[in-house]
Amino acid sequence: MISIEEAQQILKENQPAPRITDVCLAEAHACCLADDISAPEPSPRYTNSAMDGYAVRWSDVQAAAEKESVSLQVIGESMAGVPFEEEVGFGETVQISTGAMMPQGADTVVRVEDTDGSDQTVRINAVRKQGQDVRFAGEEFQAGSRLLKKGTVIKSRELALLAAVGFDTVPVFNPPKVALLITGTELTGLHDKDIKPHQIRDSNSIMLASAIKEVGGVISETVTIQDNLKSTIQAITRSLNNKADIILCSGGVSVGRHDHVKNAAEAAGFKQLFWRIRQKPGKPLFASLKNGTLLFGLPGNPVSAYMCFSYYVKPILATFQGFPTCKNCLTAVVEQEIANHGKRTNFIRVIISKIPDEIPSIKKTATQGSHMLSSIVQADGYIILQPGEVLAGGSLVKVFPF
Numbered sequence: 001m002i003s004i005e006e007a008q009q010i011l012k013e014n015q016p017a018p019r020i021t022d023v024c025l026a027e028a029h030a031c032c033l034a035d036d037i038s039a040p041e042p043s044p045r046y047t048n049s050a051m052d053g054y055a056v057r058w059s060d061v062q063a064a065a066e067k068e069s070v071s072l073q074v075i076g077e078s079m080a081g082v083p084f085e086e087e088v089g090f091g092e093t094v095q096i097s098t099g100a101m102m103p104q105g106a107d108t109v110v111r112v113e114d115t116d117g118s119d120q121t122v123r124i125n126a127v128r129k130q131g132q133d134v135r136f137a138g139e140e141f142q143a144g145s146r147l148l149k150k151g152t153v154i155k156s157r158e159l160a161l162l163a164a165v166g167f168d169t170v171p172v173f174n175p176p177k178v179a180l181l182i183t184g185t186e187l188t189g190l191h192d193k194d195i196k197p198h199q200i201r202d203s204n205s206i207m208l209a210s211a212i213k214e215v216g217g218v219i220s221e222t223v224t225i226q227d228n229l230k231s232t233i234q235a236i237t238r239s240l241n242n243k244a245d246i247i248l249c250s251g252g253v254s255v256g257r258h259d260h261v262k263n264a265a266e267a268a269g270f271k272q273l274f275w276r277i278r279q280k281p282g283k284p285l286f287a288s289l290k291n292g293t294l295l296f297g298l299p300g301n302p303v304s305a306y307m308c309f310s311y312y313v314k315p316i317l318a319t320f321q322g323f324p325t326c327k328n329c330l331t332a333v334v335e336q337e338i339a340n341h342g343k344r345t346n347f348i349r350v351i352i353s354k355i356p357d358e359i360p361s362i363k364k365t366a367t368q369g370s371h372m373l374s375s376i377v378q379a380d381g382y383i384i385l386q387p388g389e390v391l392a393g394g395s396l397v398k399v400f401p402f
């Protein structure tokens with residue numbers, strides 16, 4: 001058996017290579033940028049007005065700055081989307097709206113509120129300085145400036161910026177394609193109403209499929225397999241041929257006579273990376289590799305499967321997409337002593353209490369059994385305790401929120 005640190009190191013060394021493609025902006029939402037993005041053009045692209053008012057020549061209205069109103073002839077209008085095409089000359093002005101292009105000759109905007117006027121003439125009552133209320137081309141950024149860094153998660157604000165400067169596609173890390181293979185002759189589907197006394201409802205399929213989606217992965221297929229070597233080999237081979245980045249098997253990785261995932265993976269040409277980790281829950285976790293496709297054999301116990309998914313599979317799926325791996329890890333105060341008297345590293349499920357402006361605190365969930373799904377439902381996350389480790393009440397611990 002290896003340690004959890006060794007297992008993570010082995011996985012890190014065998015992380016599937018990311019795939020990068022250009023996608024349209026709508027599809028890029030929530031994806032991670034695969035390259036730095038530079039501005040193809042300046043912003044603003046053209047000099048325009050920041051206010052509804054009048055575009056004027058400073059030299060004409062300077063007197064109004066010294067409290068003497070000035071009268072100008074209105075020769076037209078520059079609307080947002082319909083610019084004024086001529087030049088503003090001596091003693092002239094044009095009406096201008098917010099965002100409209102500044103006409104030639106004008107260098108300053110006077111707000112409507114500081115004027116009295118008609119369509120023919122306008123009286124400028126007050127003005128502060130030359131260039132007031134003008135948004136100058138390139139004042140936000142110049143063409144060529146870096147707008148977004150590789151690794152940025154593209155959300156609504158980033159999409160707006162990309163759209164504003166004319167991008168219709170951007171390079172992103174692709175979501176990983178995950179094939180979900182659920183083993184167990186005892187399993188029944190969700191819609192199976194007459195469950196027999198010796199059967200188990202398959203809760204891992206929906207749990208793992210949703211957990212994969214929660215971290216941005218795409219399920220390429222979900223297959224349920226009887227505990228049978230031949231069908232397991234066939235299912236693994238098919239997922240490999242369908243170019244899954246990751247094959248996630250549930251159940252069948254222990255030492256039972258009917259646990260076939262390990263042998264099936266080897267028969268399908270996968271090379272074992274590890275099998276069995278000194279940890280609780282999740283000891284039988286199996287990992288193997290073929291042609292860059294990573295196959296995980298998760299233990300069937302739902303809590304074990306979820307914990308192995310959280311600690312080992314989730315970071316692989318995150319890294320594949322360029323996401324940080326422990327972005328919401330936190331430090332918390334231990335409310336009451338928590339100890340690991342066993343010989344294996346423990347993933348202890350905890351409830352996190354958050355009080356504004358205070359360090360969060362944690363306590364262990366009442367049940368920790370690996371067959372007790374309610375324990376992960378009550379929990380908000382987990383902590384890791386090495387064999388023999390005792391956390392006294394009041395001490396600090398790193399928490400991995402689900």
Ligand code: AMP
Nearest residue numbers: 184200201202203204251252299300301
């Ligand atoms: P296994 O790892 O295949 O030996 O399964 C360990 C335990 O987990 C057994 O009690 C199984 O019935 C249960 N189990 C296996 N697969 C699932 C599943 N998909 N949903 C719920 N329980 C399961």
Ligand code: MG
Nearest residue numbers: 184251252300
């Ligand atoms: Mg089984």
